[in-house]
Amino acid sequence: MTAGRPGRPRSEQARRAVLEAARDLLKSKGFEGLSMEGIAARAGVGKQTVYRWWPSKAAVVADAALDGIIPQPPFVLPDTGDLHTDLTSWLDEGVRSMTAPEASALIRALAAAASADETASNRLYNQFTGPNRQAVVDRLDAARVVGQVRADADTGSAADALISVNLYLVLARDPITQERARSLLDVVMSGIGPAHPQ
Amino acid sequence: MTAGRPGRPRSEQARRAVLEAARDLLKSKGFEGLSMEGIAARAGVGKQTVYRWWPSKAAVVADAALDGIIPQPPFVLPDTGDLHTDLTSWLDEGVRSMTAPEASALIRALAAAASADETASNRLYNQFTGPNRQAVVDRLDAARVVGQVRADADTGSAADALISVNLYLVLARDPITQERARSLLDVVMSGIGPAHPQ
Amino acid sequence: MTAGRPGRPRSEQARRAVLEAARDLLKSKGFEGLSMEGIAARAGVGKQTVYRWWPSKAAVVADAALDGIIPQPPFVLPDTGDLHTDLTSWLDEGVRSMTAPEASALIRALAAAASADETASNRLYNQFTGPNRQAVVDRLDAARVVGQVRADADTGSAADALISVNLYLVLARDPITQERARSLLDVVMSGIGPAHPQ
Amino acid sequence: MTAGRPGRPRSEQARRAVLEAARDLLKSKGFEGLSMEGIAARAGVGKQTVYRWWPSKAAVVADAALDGIIPQPPFVLPDTGDLHTDLTSWLDEGVRSMTAPEASALIRALAAAASADETASNRLYNQFTGPNRQAVVDRLDAARVVGQVRADADTGSAADALISVNLYLVLARDPITQERARSLLDVVMSGIGPAHPQ
DNA sequence: ATATAAGCGAGACGGTACGTCCAGTCTTGGT
DNA sequence: ACCAAGACTGGACGTACCGTCTCGCTTATAT
Numbered sequence: 001m002t003a004g005r006p007g008r009p010r011s012e013q014a015r016r017a018v019l020e021a022a023r024d025l026l027k028s029k030g031f032e033g034l035s036m037e038g039i040a041a042r043a044g045v046g047k048q049t050v051y052r053w054w055p056s057k058a059a060v061v062a063d064a065a066l067d068g069i070i071p072q073p074p075f076v077l078p079d080t081g082d083l084h085t086d087l088t089s090w091l092d093e094g095v096r097s098m099t100a101p102e103a104s105a106l107i108r109a110l111a112a113a114a115s116a117d118e119t120a121s122n123r124l125y126n127q128f129t130g131p132n133r134q135a136v137v138d139r140l141d142a143a144r145v146v147g148q149v150r151a152d153a154d155t156g157s158a159a160d161a162l163i164s165v166n167l168y169l170v171l172a173r174d175p176i177t178q179e180r181a182r183s184l185l186d187v188v189m190s191g192i193g194p195a196h197p198q
Numbered sequence: 199m200t201a202g203r204p205g206r207p208r209s210e211q212a213r214r215a216v217l218e219a220a221r222d223l224l225k226s227k228g229f230e231g232l233s234m235e236g237i238a239a240r241a242g243v244g245k246q247t248v249y250r251w252w253p254s255k256a257a258v259v260a261d262a263a264l265d266g267i268i269p270q271p272p273f274v275l276p277d278t279g280d281l282h283t284d285l286t287s288w289l290d291e292g293v294r295s296m297t298a299p300e301a302s303a304l305i306r307a308l309a310a311a312a313s314a315d316e317t318a319s320n321r322l323y324n325q326f327t328g329p330n331r332q333a334v335v336d337r338l339d340a341a342r343v344v345g346q347v348r349a350d351a352d353t354g355s356a357a358d359a360l361i362s363v364n365l366y367l368v369l370a371r372d373p374i375t376q377e378r379a380r381s382l383l384d385v386v387m388s389g390i391g392p393a394h395p396q
Numbered sequence: 397m398t399a400g401r402p403g404r405p406r407s408e409q410a411r412r413a414v415l416e417a418a419r420d421l422l423k424s425k426g427f428e429g430l431s432m433e434g435i436a437a438r439a440g441v442g443k444q445t446v447y448r449w450w451p452s453k454a455a456v457v458a459d460a461a462l463d464g465i466i467p468q469p470p471f472v473l474p475d476t477g478d479l480h481t482d483l484t485s486w487l488d489e490g491v492r493s494m495t496a497p498e499a500s501a502l503i504r505a506l507a508a509a510a511s512a513d514e515t516a517s518n519r520l521y522n523q524f525t526g527p528n529r530q531a532v533v534d535r536l537d538a539a540r541v542v543g544q545v546r547a548d549a550d551t552g553s554a555a556d557a558l559i560s561v562n563l564y565l566v567l568a569r570d571p572i573t574q575e576r577a578r579s580l581l582d583v584v585m586s587g588i589g590p591a592h593p594q
Numbered sequence: 595m596t597a598g599r600p601g602r603p604r605s606e607q608a609r610r611a612v613l614e615a616a617r618d619l620l621k622s623k624g625f626e627g628l629s630m631e632g633i634a635a636r637a638g639v640g641k642q643t644v645y646r647w648w649p650s651k652a653a654v655v656a657d658a659a660l661d662g663i664i665p666q667p668p669f670v671l672p673d674t675g676d677l678h679t680d681l682t683s684w685l686d687e688g689v690r691s692m693t694a695p696e697a698s699a700l701i702r703a704l705a706a707a708a709s710a711d712e713t714a715s716n717r718l719y720n721q722f723t724g725p726n727r728q729a730v731v732d733r734l735d736a737a738r739v740v741g742q743v744r745a746d747a748d749t750g751s752a753a754d755a756l757i758s759v760n761l762y763l764v765l766a767r768d769p770i771t772q773e774r775a776r777s778l779l780d781v782v783m784s785g786i787g788p789a790h791p792q
Numbered sequence: 793a794t795a796t797a798a799g800c801g802a803g804a805c806g807g808t809a810c811g812t813c814c815a816g817t818c819t820t821g822g823t
Numbered sequence: 824a825c826c827a828a829g830a831c832t833g834g835a836c837g838t839a840c841c842g843t844c845t846c847g848c849t850t851a852t853a854t
């Protein structure tokens with residue numbers, strides 16, 4: 001694939017060491033406390049090696065996320081045939097994976113990275129939030145076919161609501177609980193309007 | 199209030215100059231590009247004066263937000279008697295105020311500040327997001343009394359959904375549009391489930 | 397003198413620590429091996445403090461020389477009435493002070509500094525080599541008055557010869573000896589031409 | 595000479611490219627501004643090729659000088675029978691070749707190289723300054739045979755004086771002029787002592 | 793012919809130093 | 824007790840080179 005170019009090939013070991021160092025430092029010191037210099041030092045790598053492949057700490061963080069070095073919520077929803085059951089188990093799994101203090105620190109870091117750098121924001125969205133959102137949309141669309149979702153519902157907006165609340169809670173440092181997730185699901189499924197609008 | 203203490207009283211002029219300098223720099227350079235030194239220089243103020251009153255740039259930013267120096271979305275909802283109309287006009291106003299590129303840059307900056315500093319996060323939440331959310335909850339609760347919201351709906355979760363999606367869109371750098379806001383409102387009002395499950 | 401300006405005054409302690417650190421490092425590692433970073437570290441001073449007052453390592457070295465922190469050959473010649481005796485003792489003193497390996501390393505360093513930087517070159521000349529040369533010229537001119545130097549001799553060129561040979565020997569790493577100095581003095585005093593040109 | 599060893603023979607083209615690149619960079623940026631990396635880049639040569647043959651930039655500079663790629667003053671003195679005439683024309687030629695700003699920059703660079711590296715210093719002396727000095731000594735010794743130099747004069751010291759003053763002037767950035775050279779020659783030939791001491 | 797050997801350009805590697813910016817702190821004179 | 828000014832130590836920034844190391848390739852002698 002990478003045609004036989006001249007010159008010493010890129011060191012896979014250095015690449016992984018950088019991403020893992022970034023993840024570790026992110027957990028312990030947050031995005032603000034992260035530094036290119038610190039990443040290089042902990043990875044046992046020259047600073048130039050970091051700058052050769054990543055333009056900023058936001059880019060390193062984004063790559064670490066994309067590489068699975070920063071753990072991600074699951075991209076696939078179960079499909080048992082019952083939408084409510086499936087969304088509930090998906091939400092429970094999400095709550096479980098985000099309640100570890102480490103996990104919320106990482107998410108805050110990703111938010112800060114997205115805030116600081118447009119490119120990082122796009123990459124994180126395209127390969128992290130995006131697929132997750134798409135999985136929800138797909139499941140909802142499948143449910144529509146079997147009549148569990150009304151024909152004219154905007155499944156995209158529903159997915160947005162289900163996903164973004166967690167981001168909001170993490171940033172606001174409000175604890176994320178199962179109850180809260182289920183209340184949200186109830187709102188999204190049934191709405192808050194009176195049961196039988198004519 | 200500040201009892202007649204001895205010594206020179208705090209300079210109100212310096213205080214405002216600092217907050218306004220912070221706002222201006224935030225617009226042009228983002229939270230990452232903001233510095234205490236830069237704030238002091240632009241405000242024409244000694245660095246010590248900044249440190250005397252604020253421990254970090256996140257604290258300055260939080261104060262600037264609370265002081266109204268960073269413009270905020272409206273805290274009150276109209277109450278025309280029709281919930282859907284009121285929420286629509288509230289959302290439209292929100293969309294309008296967040297679509298300016300400056301505004302989204304400021305929101306990203308506040309998100310970064312919240313991510314970086316727990317104290318700033320709390321202050322921003324308590325006096326910025328919180329009242330806004332509360333206003334929505336209050337309006338929904340009032341609507342419930344007149345039967346426009348079903349009795350067992352969780353108005354808190356509904357408010358969370360309405361507010362947090364915008365945060366998500368700003369961080370993901372997805373454009374915020376009226377259509378999108380109205381689709382979301384439709385989901386929150388009516389749910390996505392089949393219209394009349396019996 | 398330095399009018400009551402606002403702001404913290406310059407630290408004399410830091411100034412001396414920098415110059416002494418530069419001298420020590422110069423002795424042990426030469427001008428090439430000297431670094432602004434190393435100077436700051438050894439002086440226990442922030443790097444910025446060095447850069448605030450000196451633009452380059454050549455400037456630091458020049459200042460260290462001017463401040464007497466780098467030892468200098470004597471600027472005054474004895475005047476016993478006999479020129480040859482006085483120049484001999486002056487040369488002996490010069491030979492003595494330049495034969496220490498430390499001293500020749502310092503002189504090579506000053507030559508490198510002069511080579512690297514025009515400003516440093518001028519400062520070193522004006523306050524280091526220059527006065528020394530002038531002292532020789534003055535002594536020669538005084539000797540001319542009493543008939544120990546012929547009327548039309550160019551004392552400036554004679555001083556140049558007496559001084560520059562040592563520089564040449566240090567750079568060429570030829571050992572400087574009393575004999576060599578005295579041979580040179582003989583050439584300068586008597587010339588190499590036949591004893592009685594008509 | 596280099597016995598028919600196996601393997602690809604050294605590239606003469608690369609060797610010259612390196613030395614010429616070094617000379618060009620020396621002219622424009624001085625010895626301090628010269629770098630192995632820069633030499634390789636300008637020569638269109640791999641860095642390893644430079645390091646394979648030269649251990650340091652001082653070594654490259656020394657080689658460039660020895661190879662005639664850095665222009666040198668003439669090694670031979672005319673011998674018209676009249677010493678004063680010959681030395682005058684030799685000095686004039688030296689003055690002429692050193693007054694070009696490029697030339698003095700190169701000489702300062704050679705001085706810096708000699709200062710930085712003992713090996714380079716020796717090579718430069720042995721094959722650059724040394725032969726030049728020897729040529730002067732030889733001419734003076736020849737002149738002694740015909741009575742133009744007194745029997746007990748130290749021709750070595752005289753040669754040192756004639757050569758080293760130029761080095762001193764270049765480092766001090768004092769302009770080198772014909773007048774100055776001739777004054778020096780007068781001192782060396784006739785001395786500064788009274789004309790006929792008996 | 794085909795190994796083996798050495799040189800070549802290219803370019804990544806772990807590092808050091810550069811010169812600048814900023815973090816927080818401290819110390820002036822003045823309000 | 825506050826203020827502006829500005830110097831202090833410290834540390835990260837992003838860049839330039841250091842000297843070393845692998846690549847694929849070329850060019851020689853030795854089998």
